[in-house]
Amino acid sequence: MTLERNVARLFRLNDENWMKHANPWSVWTRYSVLPLIVLAFWSRVWIGWWCLIPGIASLLWLFLNPVFFPKPRSTRNWASKAVLGERVYLNRDRVDIPGIHKTPLYAILNAISSVGMGIAIWAVVTYSVWGAVLGVALAYLGKSWYLDRMVWLYEMMKSEHSEYRGWDY
Incomplete structure (x- = not known):
């Protein structure tokens, strides 16, 4: 079992939830999490222990974000392909990936x-x-950069595997 599969399980990413996470809104709003967490805990200078409220809210958003949005209308965009590529990479222990992607x-x-x-x-x-x-x-x-490589992986693999091709709409 891959490390990525364990992380996916932590975030409750089953087949349906992977597709929800492939919504571009999920990807782009997830980029907001790290600055929000930094700002929330930095605010302890100004608001003391109350900083835990925005800090915990930011951490909750980290875990809820992948399943918060509906399935995308289309997966033919960079953000969706990045998530689908992560899913392909996670599945590399079951479906072999091209040698060019077996890299450190x-x-x-x-x-x-x-x-x-x-x-x-x-x-x-x-x-x-x-x-x-x-x-x-x-x-x-x-x-x-990692997500960009996942787009490349997905683009390569969708033409070689029928399940992956079915994610492209």
Whole structure:
């Protein structure tokens, strides 16, 4: 079982919910989560323990977002293809992916994103504005590049596998 499959289970991503998450609104609004979390916990300077309310709300949005929106009217857009590519990549232990996608690049991009998250957390603790900006930027750089590679993977695999082709509408 892949790590990604375990993460998908945590976010309740079954067949129906994967398609909901493929809604571009889900993808683009999910980009709002990290800055909201940083701002929420940074606000402890101004509002004290009340910062937990926007902080917890942001974390809840992180978990509810993938299933909040309806299925998209079309999956022929970058955001939907990125999510569907993630689903293809998650399924690589059952359906083989092309050799060009069996690369450490995906782990490197996830590591860049994770380092960015770590820097953002450190920045919130130490009130470093530049650390927060750098951390969020690194997290988004890694994640966006990773998602772009997932679009490429999906585009390659949909022509080779009937189930994946059925996601294209």
